[in-house]
Amino acid sequence: MNRTTTIFLLFSTVFSFLGLSQQTQLYTHEQKQFQDALALYNKQQYQAAQVLFESVGKSTTDQETKANSAYYVANAAVRLNQRGADKLMEDFVENYPTSTKRNSAFMDVADYYFETGKYPYALKWYKKVDQAAMAKNDRERFHFNMGYSYYASNRPKAAEQYLNKVVNSAKYGAQAKYYLGYIAYEQDDYEGANERFDEISDPTVLEEKLAYYQADLNFKLGNFEKAIAMAKKELPKANRKEVSELNKIIGESYFNLEQYGEAIPYLEKYKGNRGRWSNTDFYLLGYSHYKMGDYEAAVGQFNRIIDGSNSVAQNAYYHLAECYLKLDKKSEALNAFRNASEMTFNTDIERDALLNYARLSYEIGNGYEPVPAVISGYLEKYPNDANQAELQALLVDSYISSKNFEGAMVLLEKNSSYASKETLQKVAYFSGVTKFVDGDYELALERFSTSLKNAENAIYRAKAQFWQAEANYRLNRFDDALLGFSTFENNGSAPNTEEFKRLPYNLGYAHFKLKQYAKAIVYFKMVSGADVAMLETVDGLMRLADSYFVTSNYRDALAAYERGANLQGPEQDYAAFQTAMCQGFLGNTASKIRDLEAFVAEHPKSALRDDSLFELANTYVKDGQEEKGLSTYDRLLRDFPNSKFASQGMLRQGLVHYNAGRNEEALKKMKRVVADYPKSQEAVQAVATAKLVYVDLGRVSEYAEWTKTLDFVDVSDAELDNASFEAADRKYQQGKTDVAIKAFENYLKDFPNGLNTNQVRFSLAQLYFSQGQKERALPFYTAVADNATSEYSEQALTRVCEIYVGKEEYGKAIPFLERLEATAEIEQNRTFAQSNLMKGYYQRKNYQKTISYAEKVLAVKSIDDRIKGDAQIMIARSAIETGNEAIAEEAFAEVRKIATGEAAAEAWYYDAYFKNKNGDFAASNVSVQKLVKDFASYKEWGGKGLVLMAKNFYKLDDAFQATYILESVQENFAEYPEIVAEAKGELAIIRTRQAQLNSSVNPNGN
Secondary structure, eight states: OOOOOOTTTTTOOOOOOOOOOOOOOOOHHHHHHHHHHHHHHHHTOOOHHHHHHHHHHOOOOOOHHHHHHHHHHHEEEEEEEETTTTHHHHHHHHHHHOOTHHHHHHHHHHHHHHHTTTTHHHHHHHHTGGGGSOHHHHEEEEEEEHHHHHHHOOHHHHHHHHGGGTTTTTTTTTHHHHHHHHHHTTTTTTHHHHHHHHHHOOOOHHHIIHHHHHHHHHHTTTTTHHHHHHHHHHHGGHHHHHHHHHHHHHHHHHHHOOHHHHHHHHHHHOOTTTTOOOHHHHHHHHHHHHHTTTTHHHHHHHTTTTSSSSSSHHHHHHHHHHHHHHHTTHHHHHHHHHHHOOOOSSSSHHHHHHHHHHHHHHHHOOOOOOOHHOOOOOOOHHHOOOHHHHHHHHHHHHHHTTOOHHHHHHHHOOOOOGOOHHHHHHHHHHHOOOOOOOTOHHHHHHHHHHHHHHHHSHHHHHHHHHHHHHHHHHHOOHHHHHHHHHHHTOOTOOOOOOOGGHHHHHHHHHHHTTTTTTHHHHHHHHHHHHHSHHHHHHHHHHHHHHHHHHOOOHHHHHHHHHHHHHOSSHHHHHHHHHHHHHHHHTOOOHHHHHHHHHHHHTTTTTTHHHHHHHHHHHHHHHHHHHHHHHHHHHHHHHTTTTHHHHHHHHHHHHHHHHHHHHHHHHHHHHHHHHHSSSHHHHHHHHHHHHHHHHHTTTTTTHHHHHHHOOOOOOGGHHHHHHHHHHHHHHHHHHTTTHHHHHHHHHHHHHHHHHTTTHHHHHHHHHHHHHHTHHHHHHHHHHHHHOOTTTTTHHHHHHHHHHHHHHHTTTHHHHHHHHHHHHOOOSSSHHHHHHHHEEEEHHHHHHHHHHHHHHHHHHSSTTHHHHHHHHHHHHHHHHHHHHHHHHHHHHHHHHHHHHOOOOHHHHHHHHHHHHHHTOOHHHHHEEEEEEEEHTTTTHHHHHHHHHHHHHHHHTTTOHHHHHHHHHHHHHHOOOOOOOHHHHHHHHHHHHHHHHHBTTTTTTOOOO
16 A cells, blocks of 8 residues: 555545525526526536636626636636636635635635645645634634645645644544554654554544554564564455565564564565565575575575675675585685674674684685785784684684795794794795795795704705705705705605605706716616606616716716617607717717717707717718718708807818818818807817918918908917916816906906807806896806807807896897707707797787797607696687687696696686686686685786686676675775776676665665
């Protein structure tokens, strides 16, 4: 029933009009016309009556007839709703102030507007009525009509003033009490309303008007059982809207009586206000299901409550969280607890919700804010909480589980009581490992040192020793590395660690780098026969062979190289080449030639192809096969003009001609060496050999003229040059770093074009690099790398690439990386170049080249999982950029299997992304949860994942989770504007849709 309108059919107003006094004489024409007009008026034929009245008024000379005609003309105009009707009536009153119809005119017009429901117009005319001149029987009607008109015009105070005047009226009393009661009801004066309603005895009013309101009134007065009884009685005869409201009254009454099972069916039948429920409506039904143990149904109601900011919402979110926990939906519970904890309406709920939020954040991770920050926030807010010790322990562990070891260290340094020395030891250890993986070896050493100072746990003491040694090794501090590995070896707990399996390999390399080959052999023999990763086994076998080779134990070297050549390792071609070299040193010239010829034929893409041609040419010459030797040198020069062996090959050709007495041919070759490879050692030797040729030819003056054109070496300074170099190099070999740096710098100042310039630049670069001064090392590495014929060029080129890549300056790195790929003899260096060319071209948005290089990397045998992961992710990203999502999905699946760090975070995001696209929303959410728990430090991917999770939840009909997540993303990811913009867009869509179902939702936000 509409509470603002009423059916006023119970009352009828009978208009009484003053008739003409009976006359016995015949009517005049004028009187006859007036009577006809009056008859038409009383038959409600107002238009025709008005015309006749106007005619009478114009023709009559009788003032009373003229006044009456004007009155009826105006009255007819009112009833015909004619424009200017009010003016006609006002003109009548003004023109005929003494007319007996003046007061009844006001009353008649007011009554007409009242009866037609135009209450503001009625009020206008009722106010003109002279109440003192009003008949007594009209006064009650006037007071009631005035009261009701005020009521209908939404002016309750004025309405009460007039309705109170007729509460004792036999005719209007029941109606007046009803409206007075209803006014009190609408003003929430339920006691006053009830008092007025109880005074009504009219059965018609009670039956038609009060049954619904009395049920509602009893509900609001807390008389729930009475409200139920009255509402149930009214249900069969109620209209459609009242049925909905009565079901609500019954359902809420049962709810307040804690009879939740009885409440549910009635609450479900409520249709809402204009088809929309409010947050309170959803809460009542949800809580009823919750109390009945139907948690799925409870969630289905609670999660429709969005935009809530009151005690009802706080209760709802808290109970929603509990339901999620009952259903083992911890991620969803996390969000609901957080929402409840951010409201202050009920402090107990606020505190308990925050405690549960902190515990769950620790257990499953938190994508919105760091878990340590959540737990710290609780401890700060409730410093004397009974759960303090538990949360302090969780706080430390949360740093560890989220891999925020730096944060954990800062915490423990400020609050040593939060954890034991053993925990600090572990935190420092893990921090060191993280820094090591990131390539920050200096900081890693600091962390391992801290861990060892707090060494309570024997296993972690051993592990820290191992990785401390490994960090020193990466910094080229081989003596420190060897000492560290030896310390680890002597630690009784070392055999119980995973690192112990790698110890022989690492010790072997440390001795190898220190040129302690006999000791290196001992350890590499262990590696080559040990059950370790295939890559280390093969690599250890190669270094074993190298150690034999360097110590001139060619038979054992040969056997090791032959084994290596038969294995599918990255250095298979190197092993084959070294096999040939061993044959040569063993005096098996024919076998060496055979093996080198086979190498050239079988390894057309090997980086050692120029080495093999050079050695083959040398061996042919040594074996007396001069023509084959010279032609092989030509082949080397033709195929590899930029090889470091090119200058040596050309020099050897000249020497062959010289030794054969072909002086002119020899001289041509020597001069070409000088012209093509100035400043090289071969050029210096070529000048010396050319001198001998010129002397033999008796053309010494010609030699003198020629040498004047050469500025790259001053032969007279050669001894001083070499002496200066040897002095500096001796300091270098002795490990006197600072002295060596100064000596090498002085050498370059004194001999800028010296015989040893290239080696000095390389040594100086190595020293700077080992000290972490990469920018100072860079120009020296670059100069050495630009000298393609140097034995150090590949190492230097690799370092140049490494430095530029480390700074992500791929524009500068790419030319060097391409050179390294083309010239590298060491397979690992070529793989390094290809993997970084892949990254560089991706940065420059050249996706075809990115994929091409990624495929090259994946084709390399036995590469590290980290490099594999990088290659797969480059393929996946490029596929995403080019719209090939099928390839991207496959590639990201591979990345997920092997990647760590940010690459793994990205892979898990795309796992969720593709599951979302395939409609598997629940599985997509599982992947996002994995992302935010295990990779919380990669916040951008976490933010993208949360937006995706919100979309999933909305598809799963959980509007609360969807809106809550999107709001949290806006609050916590401001540094990623694109993510925030997407979250805002999705939230706007969801709000608009939910506002159509929930009257508490503001589509434009709170």
